[in-house]
Every structure is written in C-alpha cells, then in structure tokens.
Amino acid sequence: MTWRRLGALETLACVLLALWPQTVRSPYLTSVAITTLMYVALAFSFDLVVGRVGLLSFAHAGFFGTGAYISALAAGHLGWTFPLRLAAAMLGAVVVAIVIGIPSFRLSYHSFAISTLAFGVMAQLVATNWIAVTRGPLCLPGVPPVDLRLGTWRWEARSLPDYYYLALGMAILAYLLVRRLTQTRIGRTWVAIREDEHLASAAGVPILKYKMLAFTSGAAVAGAVGAYYASYASVVCPSELAFAYTVNLIVILFLGGRGTLAGPPIGAIVFTALPEFLRIAEAWRLVIYGLLIILGAIYLPDGIVAWATRQMRQVRRTA
Amino acid sequence: MEEPLLRLDGLTKRFGGVLALRDVSFRVHAGEIVGLIGPNGSGKTTLFNCITGFLSPDPPSDVMIFGRRVVGMSPDQIARLGMVRTFQEVRVFKQLSVMDNLLMAVQQHQEDTIGKRFLNTPRVQAFEAKGKDRARELLEMVGLQAHATTPAGLLSYGQRKLLTFIFALMPDPRLVLLDEPAAAVNPVLIDTLKAHIVQLNRLGTTFLLVEHNMDVVMDICQRIVVLDHGEKIAEGVPEAIQKNERVLDAYFGI
Numbered sequence: 103m104t105w106r107r108l109g110a111l112e113t114l115a116c117v118l119l120a121l122w123p124q125t126v127r128s129p130y131l132t133s134v135a136i137t138t139l140m141y142v143a144l145a146f147s148f149d150l151v152v153g154r155v156g157l158l159s160f161a162h163a164g165f166f167g168t169g170a171y172i173s174a175l176a177a178g179h180l181g182w183t184f185p186l187r188l189a190a191a192m193l194g195a196v197v198v199a200i201v202i203g204i205p206s207f208r209l210s211y212h213s214f215a216i217s218t219l220a221f222g223v224m225a226q227l228v229a230t231n232w233i234a235v236t237r238g239p240l241c242l243p244g245v246p247p248v249d250l251r252l253g254t255w256r257w258e259a260r261s262l263p264d265y266y267y268l269a270l271g272m273a274i275l276a277y278l279l280v281r282r283l284t285q286t287r288i289g290r291t292w293v294a295i296r297e298d299e300h301l302a303s304a305a306g307v308p309i310l311k312y313k314m315l316a317f318t319s320g321a322a323v324a325g326a327v328g329a330y331y332a333s334y335a336s337v338v339c340p341s342e343l344a345f346a347y348t349v350n351l352i353v354i355l356f357l358g359g360r361g362t363l364a365g366p367p368i369g370a371i372v373f374t375a376l377p378e379f380l381r382i383a384e385a386w387r388l389v390i391y392g393l394l395i396i397l398g399a400i401y402l403p404d405g406i407v408a409w410a411t412r413q414m415r416q417v418r419r420t421a
Numbered sequence: 422m423e424e425p426l427l428r429l430d431g432l433t434k435r436f437g438g439v440l441a442l443r444d445v446s447f448r449v450h451a452g453e454i455v456g457l458i459g460p461n462g463s464g465k466t467t468l469f470n471c472i473t474g475f476l477s478p479d480p481p482s483d484v485m486i487f488g489r490r491v492v493g494m495s496p497d498q499i500a501r502l503g504m505v506r507t508f509q510e511v512r513v514f515k516q517l518s519v520m521d522n523l524l525m526a527v528q529q530h531q532e533d534t535i536g537k538r539f540l541n542t543p544r545v546q547a548f549e550a551k552g553k554d555r556a557r558e559l560l561e562m563v564g565l566q567a568h569a570t571t572p573a574g575l576l577s578y579g580q581r582k583l584l585t586f587i588f589a590l591m592p593d594p595r596l597v598l599l600d601e602p603a604a605a606v607n608p609v610l611i612d613t614l615k616a617h618i619v620q621l622n623r624l625g626t627t628f629l630l631v632e633h634n635m636d637v638v639m640d641i642c643q644r645i646v647v648l649d650h651g652e653k654i655a656e657g658v659p660e661a662i663q664k665n666e667r668v669l670d671a672y673f674g675i
Contacts, residue, residue, distance in 0.1 A: 282539065283539065286538050286545075287541075287545065287549070288538050288539060290521055290524070290525060290528075291525070293514065294514045294517065294525045297514040297516055297517065298512050300475070300496075300512065301508070302514075303475075303495070303496040303497045303500070304473065304497075304500055304505070304506055305500060305505075305525055305529055305588075306497045306501040306529030306530060306592075307497055307525075308497050309497065311535075
C-alpha cells in the first residue's frame with residue numbers, strides 16, 4: 103500500500119517537473135530549476151557516503167570539478183562527442199575516488215573528513231595553477247553543447263528547456279540508482295557499517311569494499327553532473343571546485359535529511375529555491391536565509407524529512 | 422589424528438611494554454565446548470581479538486582455523502571461513518530491525534556478489550528467503566519471534582543479549598567464540614543459554630567461550646583453559662581445574 107502511494111507520488115512529481123518550463127515560461131526560473139536539479143543529483147550521490155555509510159566527506163565538489171574539467175578538455179583537445187565525454191568524466195572521477203578513498207577510508211571519522219578536505223583544496227589549487235592544461239583563472243571556455251549522434255541523426259541541446267530536461271533526466275537517474283542501491287542488500291550493508299563497523303566485519307562484511315562502492319558510485323554521478331555542467335555553462339573555471347559547493351551540499355543533506363530518499367530533493371529545493379524567493383527583500387535576503395539555516399539546525403537536527411515523519415506519526419496516533 | 426578446528430601456537434601479543442599474551446598454545450577440537458577463564462585483565466579478550474583478526478598477534482605466533490593459517494587475515498575474511506564471534510559488550514545494529522540484523526549475520530556467508538545484489542537476482546532473493554526461514558527458526562528458539570520487525574535498538578538488554586547469541590548462530594558456523602555470554606544476564610536466562618549451547622553442541626557446533634560465571638563454565642565445558650597475566654597456567658577437565666593450585670592462587674591469591 104505504502105509502495106503504491108510512493109509510486110503515485112513519484113509519478114506526480116515527474117509530471118509537475120516535466121511541465122515546469124512550459125508553465126513558468128521564464129528563462130530565469132528555468133535556470134533556477136536547472137541549478138536545483140543539479141544539486142538534487144549531486145545531493146543524492148553525496149548522500150551515499152554521508153547518509154548511508156555515515157562519513158563526512160568534503161571531496162564531492164572535487165569529483166564534480168574533475169568531471170567538468172575532463173569533459174571540457176576532451177571536447178577542446180580531442181573533439182569528443184558528449185556521450186564519450188560523459189563516460190570519460192565518470193571514469194576519471196571514479197579513478198580519483200579510488201586513489202583518495204583507499205588511504206582515507208583507513209582513517210577515523212574526523213581524519214577521513216580532513217583527508218577529503220585536503221583533496222578538495224588541492225583539486226582547486228591544481229585547477230588554478232596548472233596553467234598549461236587548465237588555463238588557470240582564465241577558465242576553459244567554448245565547451246560545446248550536449249550533443250547526441252547516431253549515424254546521420256544528430257541532436258544538440260540549444261535552448262534552456264533542452265538543458266532543463268537533461269538535468270531532470272539526470273536527477274531521475276541519480277534517484278533511481280540511489281534507490282536501487284539502498285533498497286537491496288547493499289543498502290542494508292551500508293547501514294550496518296554505519297551502525298557498528300566492528301560487528302559488521304565480525305559478520306564477514308568487507309568494510310573497505312562497501313565504503314569504496316558508496317564513494318565511487320557517488321563520484322561517478324558527480325562526474326556525470328560535472329560533464330553536463332561544462333556543456334550547460336560552456337565554460338569551466340577553478341571556482342567550480344570551490345569549498346563552498348561542498349558546504350552547500352552538506353547544508354542540503356543535513357537540512358533535508360541524511361540517509362533518506364526524500365531528503366536530498368527537499369533539501370535542494372529549500373536551499374536553492376528559497377534564496378530566490380527571498381529576493382523580495384533583497385537587502386535582507388542572505389541575512390534571513392542564514393537565520394533560517396541556524397533555526398533549522400537548532401530545531402530540525404535530523405532534517406526536514408525526519409521531522410515530518412515524526413509529525414505524521416503523531417497525527418496518526420492522535421487520530 | 423583429526424585436525425583441530427582451532428590451533429594456537431605460541432600466541433604472543435605486546436602493547437608497547439605490556440605483554441598481554443605470552444606464548445599461549447592450545448587446541449579446540451570438533452565437537453568440544455572449551456572454556457577460557459582467568460581473572461580480569463588476564464588477556465582473554467585480547468586472545469579472542471587475536472584469533473578473529475581484530476588484533477594482529479606478534480611473530481612467531483601461529484593461529485590455524487580449520488587447518489588454515491589466519492594470521493594477517495582481516496576479521497571479515499576469518500569470519501567467512503565459518504568461525505563467528507560475539508562481543509563482550511552487547512553489539513547490535515540498532516536502527517535495523519531484528520530480522521535485518523539476523524539477515525546481515527548470514528548474507529556474507531552466502532555466495533553472491535555486489536553486482537548480483539544490485540540486480541537482486543533470483544539467486545539473491547532465494548538466499549534472502551532462506552535467511553528469513555533460518556532467522557524465524559532461531560527467533561522461535563529463544564522466544565523473540567514477536568519482535569522480528571522491532572528495531573534492535575528498542576529491545577531490552579536481555580533481549581539484545583539473546584539477539585547477539587542467535588546472530589552468531591545464523592550462518593550455522595562450525596566454531597563459535599562467545600565472549601561472556603552470561604555476563605549481566607538474569608539467572609533464568611543463563612539457564613536457557615546454557616541449555617541452548619549444550620543442545621547446539623550435540624548437533625555439532627563447537628564452542629570456545631570466555632566466561633566469568635564459574636557455574637556456567639564448570640557445568641557445560643568439557644575442557645577449560647586458564648589464563649593469568651597473559652600466560653596459560655592450566656588446562657584440563659573442570660574437576661581438575663577446580664583443584665589446581667595455580668588456578669586457585671590466581672583467583673584468590675594468598
């Protein structure tokens with residue numbers, strides 16, 4: 103029963119989202135929606151490590167940036183089409199995740215966070231200073247749009263709605279991937295690792311392998327979003343790897359609800375849409391926003407989803 | 422002679438300047454219930470951790486399980502050989518249901534891969550169904566069948582203790598290492614646990630248990646190994662251990 107209801111909710115959400123660009127007919131609101139959808143996909147993949155395995159990582163923006171740069175370079179130097187760039191970006195992000203994951207996962211909770219933070223900072227430093235490859239702060243401009251070729255048939259994303267639908271497809275795929283991973287034995291194993299690593303290994307769980315699975319699947323999705331972003335923005339800059347983006351993702355997850363399927367989209371919508379609505383009070387916008395986040399941290403420590411679930415249970419009990 | 426299930430030779434473990442275990446050797450044969458006793462701090466849990474891969478013993482220690490050398494193997498590799506341990510402190514996956522806890526206990530002992538798990542193949546589903554049957558059987562055995570869907574964190578202490586016991590039994594292991602199964606358990610429950618251990622032993626499970634409760638050890642163990650200050654000071658049948666001068670000395674002092 104609950105499953106069927108959830109299915110209906112998913113379908114409804116998809117229909118509403120599919121109609122968005124036609125309904126609002128505003129380039130501005132469509133681009134806000136694209137940003138939100140990118141954050142949704144990133145938050146879903148980020149949650150695999152933060153919410154499911156239960157480790158705080160600061161590497162996610164680094165994976166996104168790795169994907170964006172690989173895609174831009176592959177387009178500029180090799181003239182690769184989008185599907186190839188996408189594959190390269192995902193593969194590159196996975197390789198980077200393996201290289202930093204294997205040593206970092208041997209560390210404790212806090213050391214893991216610091217180690218991934220170091221990677222995030224280094225990634226931005228490399229992008230800024232490796233002028234020969236990345237052009238540094240001059241950025242890599244002229245990334246071609248998303249294109250698909252099949253024989254003589256060719257399609258290119260030209261308009262904002264085109265990019266909107268691509269972002270929507272990406273967010274849905276990320277959702278389906280995460281749902282699949284978390285609702286099988288794999289997800290249960292991650293929860294077990296989060297709850298008690300010693301007990302899990304005594305039960306025969308190869309801890310590092312499962313942590314790496316979460317880390318690399320998350321990185322693959324982030325790399326894919328990076329490849330998309332490179333084409334959408336048509337330029338890739340070192341600022342795309344900024345620490346601030348990882349912090350945004352952390353806020354989204356903690357605000358929405360870690361380790362849940364509804365948390366990432368809710369967090370992303372609140373996080374990206376709210377500041378836009380607050381533009382009514384332009385001067386006070388960021389102040390109000392900051393205040394709301396502080397209030398959220400105080401009153402909704404496990405996120406909106408956990409709070410809403412509690413409220414619903416209470417209503418049902420009193421009814 | 423038949424290869425022992427567990428063979429320890431010259432087990433030594435040093436923490437900095439402290440010698441936690443010194444040259445401990447003994448065997449556990451198939452079908453036995455062996456007790457490991459000793460005063461607090463005598464190295465019993467350290468010994469458990471060295472056998473199960475949570476600590477690596479110092480050379481030239483040698484640990485053989487089912488005829489395989491396990492020194493240097495990780496805890497999960499050793500567990501998958503078919504030797505399961507419990508912990509002194511009661512550990513459960515608090516946010517998982519009792520049933521999911523038990524399914525976690527067995528899934529790594531079933532042949533499947535991450536890829537198959539992702540696809541949730543019929544084979545994986547069959548394993549899952551088999552695990553559920555086994556879990557229901559064990560829940561019934563200890564009287565927890567009404568709690569299958571309860572999150573393990575909501576169980577009482579005694580119920581959790583029972584859960585950890587059947588958690589260890591889930592994969593039908595050949596050798597079970599129990600770390601203080603009767604600690605902080607009420608007398609009625611102790612008798613139940615004792616009965617279960619004896620019953621399972623008759624059906625072919627071998628046990629090595631660390632225990633402080635002398636009644637439990639003397640009642641059910643066929644052989645006892647005594648540690649004191651990291652050294653084995655005695656080994657023998659319960660009657661002999663009870664009269665052994667060194668053991669009495671270690672426990673009561675003079």
